[in-house]
Amino acid sequence: xxxxxxxxxxxxxxxxxxxxxxxxxxxxxxxxxxxxxxxxxxxxxxxxxxxxxxxxxxxxxxxxxxxxxxxxxxxxxxxxxxxxxxxxxxxxxxxxxxxxxxxxxxxxxxxxxxxxxxxxxxxxxxxxxxxxxxxxxxxxxxxxxxxxxxxxxxxxxxxxxxxxxxxxxxxxxxxxxxxxxxxxxxxxxxxxxxxxxxxxxxxxxxxxxxxxxxxxxxxxxxxxxxxxxxxxxxxxxxxxxxxxxxxxxxxxxxxxxxxxxxxxxxxxxxxxxxxxxxxxxxxxxxxxxxxxxxxxxxxxxxxxxxxxxxxxxxxxxxxxxxxxxxxxxxxxxxxxxxxxxxxxxxxxxxxxxxxxxxxxxxxxxxxxxxxxxxxxxxxxxxxxxxxxxxxxxxxxxxxxxxxxxxxxxxxxxxxx
Numbered sequence: 105x106x107x108x109x110x111x112x113x114x115x116x117x118x119x120x121x122x123x124x125x126x127x128x129x130x131x132x133x134x135x136x137x138x139x140x141x142x143x144x145x146x147x148x149x150x151x152x153x154x155x156x157x158x159x160x161x162x163x164x165x166x167x168x169x170x171x172x173x174x175x176x177x178x179x180x181x182x183x184x185x186x187x188x189x190x191x192x193x194x195x196x197x198x199x200x201x202x203x204x205x206x207x208x209x210x211x212x213x214x215x216x217x218x219x220x221x222x223x224x225x226x227x228x229x230x231x232x233x234x235x236x237x238x239x240x241x242x243x244x245x246x247x248x249x250x251x252x253x254x255x256x257x258x259x260x261x262x263x264x265x266x267x268x269x270x271x272x273x274x275x276x277x278x279x280x281x282x283x284x285x286x287x288x289x290x291x292x293x294x295x296x297x298x299x300x301x302x303x304x305x306x307x308x309x310x311x312x313x314x315x316x317x318x319x320x321x322x323x324x325x326x327x328x329x330x331x332x333x334x335x336x337x338x339x340x341x342x343x344x345x346x347x348x349x350x351x352x353x354x355x356x357x358x359x360x361x362x363x364x365x366x367x368x369x370x371x372x373x374x375x376x377x378x379x380x381x382x383x384x385x386x387x388x389x390x391x392x393x394x395x396x397x398x399x400x401x402x403x404x405x406x407x408x409x410x411x412x413x414x415x416x417x418x419x420x421x422x423x424x425x426x427x428x429x430x431x432x433x434x435x436x437x438x439x440x441x442x443x444x445x446x447x448x449x450x451x452x453x454x455x456x457x458x459x460x461x462x463x464x465x466x467x468x469x470x471x472x473x474x475x476x477x478x479x480x481x482x483x484x485x486x487x488x489x490x491x492x493x494x495x496x497x498x499x500x501x502x503x504x505x506x507x508x509x510x511x512x513x514x515x516x517x518x519x520x
Contacts, residue, residue, distance in 0.1 A: 105129060106155050106164075107227065115167050115226040118155060118190060119200060119218035125151045126204045148200045159188050162231045166190075167224040194220035234270050237511060240504070241307065241326050248303050249296075256296045259286040260308065264321050273324040273518045279315030305329025324515035331512040334505065335417055339388060346371055347379040351388060355412040359392065362408055380410060387420055388412070415516060422509045429502050436495040443488045450485045453477055 105125040110116060116124075126147045158164045165187050170178030196218060203216040238261050246254040263282050264275035284293060297317060300308040307326035312318035332355070340348035350369050354360050360368070366376035383389040392409045440447065456473050459465075477485075 106151065106158060110227050115224045117220045117224055118195060119220055121155060122148055122151045122200055123203050127207050130208050148197065148204055152195065156190060159190050162188050162228055164225050165228045167226050194223060236507060240330065240508060244330060245304060249299055252290060253296055253299060256287060256290065257300060259283055260319065260321060273515050275321040277311055277318045277320045280317035281315045324519060327508065327512045327515055330508050331418060334508060335421065338421060343379065343382060347383060350376060350379055351383060354389065354410050359409040359411045362410065388417055418509050418512060422506065425502055425506045429499060432495050432499050436492050439488055439492060446481055446485050449477060
């Protein structure tokens with residue numbers, strides 16, 4: 105809820121964040137249990153603790169303030185020690201509790217003044233992106249190996265951040281002894297180091313033997329491996345397993361002559377040529393012309409070499425993802441708009457039924473209210489809600505794909 109408030113407002117004071125979050129939670133509690141969930145004494149303290157935890161973990165940071173407000177264009181700055189520090193004297197818990205109670209029970213706008221009126225906070229998007237990035241890498245290791253291997257990689261990431269820039273393509277070295285201190289209860293740690301070297305797509309690299317072994321994380325290699333796997337899967341879903349085999353083979357060999365494709369991939373020459381030109385037509389493959397001699401003559405044979413420009417393929421797939429995301433959002437919103445009347449009716453009926461249950465209504469009254477919606481209307485509402493959920497899940501999966509592709513291009517730029 106704290107993050108939701110900052111996403112909607114951009115920046116806000118800590119008092120405003122706590123009050124707004126508490127009011128929203130209390131209103132939701134009223135809708136769920138008829139008002140039985142109000143707890144003014146503890147709600148604001150809980151939200152305050154969540155806010156402090158987010159600030160401590162650098163997910164929320166303090167906004168810079170003007171050095172000299174009298175200037176027409178003030179210069180904004182902030183000390184490093186204040187960036188993730190919320191002094192306790194800036195929060196008046198008693199005043200917060202009173203404002204929450206007033207806004208929850210009264211309709212008039214309250215006039216409360218808090219000590220942190222001029223101290224604003226905002227989301228640290230870089231910290232969220234780092235968390236998403238690490239989550240993708242850990243999840244890939246969990247899928248390939250097991251959860252303990254993901255835990256081992258997570259410990260290596262935390263140690264690397266202490267000695268490296270979190271956005272560096274190649275992290276600084278960490279020792280196995282330091283990793284053991286972080287994972288004292290994990291058995292067979294040496295075996296997991298070996299597995300991570302072999303199964304992490306060259307993300308974990310052993311670079312020395314001091315301290316029981318020295319390891320470094322190569323984030324560029326990690327997202328290169330994830331992106332290649334993603335592109336291979338897209339080709340397989342779009343063109344079939346044989347086309348995916350040809351694409352992987354050409355990508356691995358870098359360049360291949362047309363006659364060699366069918367032989368090496370063990371696919372019939374005619375079918376291999378057909379699939380190769382299909383991939384070429386859809387811009388997954390490219391052709392490089394090579395003459396046997398430098399003399400320009402019609403008799404000279406031209407060799408056509410197929411190759412993969414993976415960066416161009418990634419940008420093309422990323423453009424498809426953007427278009428698909430737009431279509432999914434429009435489709436979901438359109439379905440909600442077209443069936444707004446039924447959805448609002450369903451909400452009203454459910455609200456009346458819930459109020460009757462809370463006030464001790466009879467079964468006959470409840471059944472009479474439920475019959476306000478016909479079986480066909482209920483079936484249509486369930487279908488609309490189910491479709492919206494599927495579209496939202498598709499948006500989430502597509503957003504994950506976009507993030508992986510964007511991170512790959514980011515590290516490719518760093519390499520150059």
